Amino acid sequence: xxxxNASFKLLPLFSSSLFSPLVLxxxxxxxxxxxxxxxxxxxxxxxxxTQPHLQQFLLEKSQxxxxxxxxxxxxxxEMLHMRPLLPVMKFNQLLAGLVKMKQYxxxxxxxxxxxxxxxxxxxxTLNTVINCFCRLYRVDYGFSLLAVIFKRGFVPTVVTYNxxxxxxxxxxxxxxxxxxxxxxxxFGEVEPSVVTYNIIxxxxxxxxxxxxAVNLLKSMxxxxxxxxxxxxxxxxxxxxKEKLVDHALDLLGEMCNRGILxxxxxxxxxxxxxxxxNRLGDVARxxxxxxxxxxxxxxxxxxxxxxxxxREGMPEAGECVVKTMIQRGVYPPAITYTKLMDGxxxxxxxxxxxxxxxxxxxxxxxxxxxxxxxxxxxxCRMHKVDKAIELSRxxxxxGLKPAIETYNTIIHGLFxxxxxxEAQKLFYLMVNEGNKPNTASCRILLDGLLKKQYxxxxxxxxxxxx
DNA sequence: CTAGGGTTAG
Numbered sequence: 001x002x003x004x005n006a007s008f009k010l011l012p013l014f015s016s017s018l019f020s021p022l023v024l025x026x027x028x029x030x031x032x033x034x035x036x037x038x039x040x041x042x043x044x045x046x047x048x049x050t051q052p053h054l055q056q057f058l059l060e061k062s063q064x065x066x067x068x069x070x071x072x073x074x075x076x077x078e079m080l081h082m083r084p085l086l087p088v089m090k091f092n093q094l095l096a097g098l099v100k101m102k103q104y105x106x107x108x109x110x111x112x113x114x115x116x117x118x119x120x121x122x123x124x125t126l127n128t129v130i131n132c133f134c135r136l137y138r139v140d141y142g143f144s145l146l147a148v149i150f151k152r153g154f155v156p157t158v159v160t161y162n163x164x165x166x167x168x169x170x171x172x173x174x175x176x177x178x179x180x181x182x183x184x185x186x187f188g189e190v191e192p193s194v195v196t197y198n199i200i201x202x203x204x205x206x207x208x209x210x211x212x213a214v215n216l217l218k219s220m221x222x223x224x225x226x227x228x229x230x231x232x233x234x235x236x237x238x239x240x241k242e243k244l245v246d247h248a249l250d251l252l253g254e255m256c257n258r259g260i261l262x263x264x265x266x267x268x269x270x271x272x273x274x275x276x277x278n279r280l281g282d283v284a285r286x287x288x289x290x291x292x293x294x295x296x297x298x299x300x301x302x303x304x305x306x307x308x309x310x311r312e313g314m315p316e317a318g319e320c321v322v323k324t325m326i327q328r329g330v331y332p333p334a335i336t337y338t339k340l341m342d343g344x345x346x347x348x349x350x351x352x353x354x355x356x357x358x359x360x361x362x363x364x365x366x367x368x369x370x371x372x373x374x375x376x377x378x379x380c381r382m383h384k385v386d387k388a389i390e391l392s393r394x395x396x397x398x399g400l401k402p403a404i405e406t407y408n409t410i411i412h413g414l415f416x417x418x419x420x421x422e423a424q425k426l427f428y429l430m431v432n433e434g435n436k437p438n439t440a441s442c443r444i445l446l447d448g449l450l451k452k453q454y455x456x457x458x459x460x461x462x463x464x465x466x
Numbered sequence: 467c468t469a470g471g472g473t474t475a476g
Contacts, residue, residue, distance in 0.1 A: 092467040099468090127468040162469035198470040205471090230471045237472065268472040303473045335474050342475090370476055 066097055069106070076110055080117055088122045095128045104132040123154045127163055134167025142167050158190045162199060169203040177203050194220075194228050201234045210238040229255070233265045240273025245282075248273060262293070268301045275308035283308070299330050306336050315343030319356060331363045338371055345378035350387070353378060369400045376406055380413030388413060404430075408440050415448030423448055 066072040076094060079086055091114060098107040111129045114121060126149050133141040142164050149156050161184055168177035181200050184190055197220045204213040213235050217227055232255040239248035248270060252262060267290050274282040283305070290297065297305075302325050309318035318340050322332055337360040344353035353375055357367055372395045379388035388410050392402050407430045414423035427445055431437060437445075 089467050094467095096467055122467090124468045129468095131468070157468080159469045164469095166469065193469085195470045200470095202470065228470095233471050263471095265472040272473075298472095300473050305473095307474070333474080338475065373476090 066101065069101070069103065072098060072103075072106075076113075080113070080119070085119065088120055088125060091119060091121070092124045092128060095125065095132075099128060099132065099135075102135070104135045107132045108136075123149065123157055123160065126154070127157070127159050130160065130167070131163045134163060134170055137171055139164065139167035139171055139173070156190070158193050158196065161190055162193070162195050165196065166199045166202075169199060169206065172206065174203040174207050192223075192225065194225055194231065197225060197227070198230045198234060201231060201238075205234055205238045205241075208238075208241070210242045210244070213238045227255075227260070229260050229263060229266070232260060233263070233269065236266060237269035240269045240276075243273070243277060245270065245273040245277060245279070262295070264290075264295050264298050264301055267295065268304055271301065271308075272304050275304065275311075278312070280308070280312065296328075297325075297330075299325070299332060302330065303332060303336050306332070307339055310339045310343035313343070313347065315340050315347070315352075318343065319352075319359075322359070326359070326363060334360070334365050334368075334371075337365065338374070341371065341374055345374055348378070348382050350375060350378035350382055350384070354391075366398070369395065369403060369406070372400065373403070373406055373409070377409050380409050380416075383413070383417055385410060385413040385417055385419070404435055404438055404441060407435065408438075408444055411441070411448070412444045415444065415451070418452075420448060420452050 072094060079091065079094070095107045095110065098104075098110070108129060111121075111125065111132075114125075126145055130142040130145045133139065133145065146156060146160065146164065149160065161180070165177045165180055168174070168180065178200060181192065181196065184192065184196075197216065201213050201216055204210075204216065217231060217235050220227060220231075232251060236248045236251050239245070239251065252266065252270065255262060255266075267286055271283050271286050274280070274286065287305075302321055306318040306321050309315065309321070322336065322340065325332055337356055340356045341353040344350065344356065357371065357375065360367065372391060376388045376391050376395075379385065379391065392406060392410060395402055395406075407426065411423050411426050411430075414420075414426065424445075427437070427441070430441075
């Protein structure tokens with residue numbers, strides 16, 4: 001069986017139809033002969049001409065990611081106009097730039113324009129578009145484009161297949177991904193690269209098939225494919241998620257012995273694994289080891305560490321990590337601060353939580369109403385209702401409307417302190433501001449009044465709101 | 467120029 005025949009055999013297994021609307025849509029690229037059809041040039045939209053050096057600048061931009069989508073579109077339109085046409089690679093770079101910005105639909109749409117204007121494309125172009133479809137969870141369209149590759153007489157590369165395999169994994173079709181992977185080997189279609197193996201290993205990780213992941217690591221070597229740091233990191237992460245941290249440490253030793261250096265991702269998985277087992281001593285040891293190896297902590301690993309300290313009831317240790325991060329110019333996301341504040345409030349140290357709020361603000365992050373509610377709730381539980389009220393005012397001043405739950409918390413707090421009249425006042429203020437009390441509000445009001453034997457008020461209060 | 471890995475809330 002020839003290789004080409006083998007390829008065609010693969011297709012119907014994964015593509016619902018070779019004659020999908022998509023393929024018809026790209027009709028011109030399937031059957032075009034790569035000559036520019038001048039009749040169509042009249043329809044090319046016009047743009048304001050750009051200075052050549054600016055053009056060059058934008059071309060370079062496409063490799064890093066454009067500042068604005070508009071830049072990419074203008075550049076594209078100009079590239080359509082240029083004669084002689086720029087090499088395909090320039091168009092590929094532009095599409096790749098859009099992929100970096102996660103503008104998958106736009107990239108597909110520009111590709112479709114290229115088809116319409118008979119701009120020549122190559123396998124890289126098609127690989128990029130297949131990747132776009134995969135990212136849009138349309139791996140089926142990806143397979144349709146594989147058909148296009150065959151029809152145009154191109155030869156799919158290992159990148160083409162890797163993209164499709166990872167597209168299947170992305171859609172949680174790991175069994176299908178493995179099937180395609182096995183068939184590629186069986187038909188001798190392409191020799192899988194280390195990336196191919198890594199994609200499959202990551203699929204196994206996703207489905208929790210740790211044993212199979214370890215086995216694949218062993219078997220790829222037998223096929224003469226050297227694992228790299230990504231392979232090891234993925235398998236180590238598998239083991240850590242399964243609480244097999246000591247096995248993971250063995251693999252760390254193995255990769256080091258083979259001269260594959262661990263990186264910050266390796267340690268993120270390991271530290272996370274030891275955190276989940278509350279083995280904080282091992283975490284400290286790993287952190288020192290990172291230091292020795294000159295591996296700088298990044299925002300991911302710091303978030304994991306802060307999270308662990310907070311869960312262990314040590315928010316001050318977490319705060320210390322956050323402060324160090326900020327000093328190094330690595331800014332944690334809002335959720336990390338929320339966890340710290342939660343940690344302090346849980347211990348009743350609401351003032352320290354508020355201090356964290358200030359740190360968060362200093363990095364340009366604004367608290368949302370959820371964060372305020374944690375603090376307000378914390379103050380109320382510590383019977384510092386005035387501080388809670390102060391915060392709720394601040395919240396309103398920042399344009400965050402206190403939720404009904406916020407009012408409930410404060411009213412409940414006032415009742416608990418025996419400040420019955422104020423609690424009642426706040427309740428009616430809340431109603432007058434147009435907030436509809438919920439069942440919890442009514443229960444708090446009734447409880448509070450009845451406890452103080454304000455039975456008549458309790459009954460009339462309920463009467464008023466019903 | 468195209469393919470692969472680590473965190474996380476209500």
